[in-house]
Amino acid sequence: MHGAAAHAVALTLVLGLTPRVAAQPAIDAATEAAVDALDSPVLSEREQANARLLADGSFTLADAERLLASDSLTAEQRLRMEGIGLSMFHRTPRAGLGVQFGPPVEGRGAPLNAIVPGFPAAEFLKPGDLVRSINGEPVVNTNHMGSVILSHAPGDSLRLGIDRPLGPVLNPAEPPPFQSLTLDVPLGRFEDLNNGQPTPVRVEAAYYQRLSRAGAIHTPPLVGDGLSPLLWLRAEGYDERETEAPTIAVLPVAAWRVLSFGGQPVASVSDIELRRGDEHAMMRRSSVALQADGVYDHIEESLAAYRALVRRLAQLRALVGEAPAGDADAQQSLRIDRVRAEQAELERELRSIVRTLGGEPDDKTPRSTP
Numbered sequence: 001m002h003g004a005a006a007h008a009v010a011l012t013l014v015l016g017l018t019p020r021v022a023a024q025p026a027i028d029a030a031t032e033a034a035v036d037a038l039d040s041p042v043l044s045e046r047e048q049a050n051a052r053l054l055a056d057g058s059f060t061l062a063d064a065e066r067l068l069a070s071d072s073l074t075a076e077q078r079l080r081m082e083g084i085g086l087s088m089f090h091r092t093p094r095a096g097l098g099v100q101f102g103p104p105v106e107g108r109g110a111p112l113n114a115i116v117p118g119f120p121a122a123e124f125l126k127p128g129d130l131v132r133s134i135n136g137e138p139v140v141n142t143n144h145m146g147s148v149i150l151s152h153a154p155g156d157s158l159r160l161g162i163d164r165p166l167g168p169v170l171n172p173a174e175p176p177p178f179q180s181l182t183l184d185v186p187l188g189r190f191e192d193l194n195n196g197q198p199t200p201v202r203v204e205a206a207y208y209q210r211l212s213r214a215g216a217i218h219t220p221p222l223v224g225d226g227l228s229p230l231l232w233l234r235a236e237g238y239d240e241r242e243t244e245a246p247t248i249a250v251l252p253v254a255a256w257r258v259l260s261f262g263g264q265p266v267a268s269v270s271d272i273e274l275r276r277g278d279e280h281a282m283m284r285r286s287s288v289a290l291q292a293d294g295v296y297d298h299i300e301e302s303l304a305a306y307r308a309l310v311r312r313l314a315q316l317r318a319l320v321g322e323a324p325a326g327d328a329d330a331q332q333s334l335r336i337d338r339v340r341a342e343q344a345e346l347e348r349e350l351r352s353i354v355r356t357l358g359g360e361p362d363d364k365t366p367r368s369t370p
Contacts, residue, residue: 031059035067038077046080053084061088068216078218082211089207094198095152096190097121101142105130109138109163110145116193120186126164130178133161143205150198150206151213154189309350316343 027035034056037049053059064085067073073081098119102111109132115122131139135158139145152158160183167176190198198206211217316339 027059027063031056031063034059035073035077035081038080039074046076050080050084054087061085061092064088065211065214065216068211068218069214071218085211086204086207089210090200090203093154094150094190094203094206095154095156095187096193097149097158097185098188098193099125101145104141104143107140108132110142118192119188121188124183124185125160125162128165130163131160132163132180135159136161143202146198147202147205147209149187150190150202151209152187154187157184157186159184309346313343313346313350316340316346 031053034049034052037045038053040046040049064081068078068081068085096119098116098121099112100114100116102113105111109130112125112127112129112131114127115125131145133139134145134148139148149158162181162183163178164181165176165178208217
């Protein structure tokens with residue numbers, strides 16, 4: 001606990017007083033109605049509310065940021081309010097530090113080549129300084145630092161962590177000794193730099209820096225979040241090419257990259273073909289190698305095996321169904337027995353895969369017929 005909160009507790013405990021906490025200014029009824037209309041079921045009403053808020057001089061960028069930081073907006077209202085705030089930010093004065101950056105040093109900070117005379121930074125910074133942090137946050141590169149500066153207003157101060165060389169740079173591969181400093185540097189006006197206007201991309205990056213500081217960036221919920229891999233697997237889809245029996249093709253899964261199958265490299269899921277009789281051994285070797293961000297290897301292998309086993313079981317059922325009734329041929333009978341034995345073993349493996357994927361065998365899990 002620190003700052004105003006600690007001070008309030010001290011007043012309550014020591015003096016028995018209950019201090020007043022300054023409330024955020026509330027928006028008026030007309031503005032509140034316009035915010036509500038941003039999610040109207042009528043498109044024209046949403047557009048009119050958008051225009052009203054942009055034209056209303058009493059509705060400020062700070063008001064938009066406070067609303068975005070709250071949990072009171074719907075997804076439609078939040079999307080439109082972000083756009084309103086960005087439009088307001090485009091027409092507000094922007095800050096400038098008054099420095100010229102050197103060649104970028106990715107991941108190490110932002111080097112300074114020159115300081116612009118007349119800016120407050122000229123009293124604090126020197127050419128050769130390497131800015132490592134801003135307000136305690138690491139500086140990734142010069143673009144990152146530029147967007148942070150633009151996100152502030154003229155007159156704001158930035159706490160810069162810098163490395164200042166203690167001697168000339170004789171060999172770029174061997175930087176000289178340096179001292180680490182923390183400086184509070186006031187910002188000037190960007191328009192005084194005579195650099196023209198920043199690009200819309202830079203302004204948008206600066207705007208989202210502001211929203212991030214205000215805690216106003218909310219990640220929308222994922223559609224389908226929480227569904228098991230097995231439920232996703234059972235969703236309807238189609239094979240990307242026609243196949244002819246007796247081959248089996250594993251259906252493509254979005255965002256997956258197939259590396260190898262059966263010890264052989266493949267370029268895509270369509271290249272995977274299982275010939276009758278050898279797929280069982282290949283599955284037992286667990287030789288499917290897949291890569292997908294955020295998915296565990298054993299789930300990847302299980303999903304691929306599930307598809308292949310379902311296809312093979314369908315073929316086995318067809319083979320059993322094609323056998324003529326009452327066929328006394330010993331070889332034919334032996335062949336059918338082998339098919340049924342393989343089918344039973346594949347079904348056991350299939351039920352094991354279903355459990356691995358977080359489900360339980362049910363009526364949708366293929367089973368053999370007597």
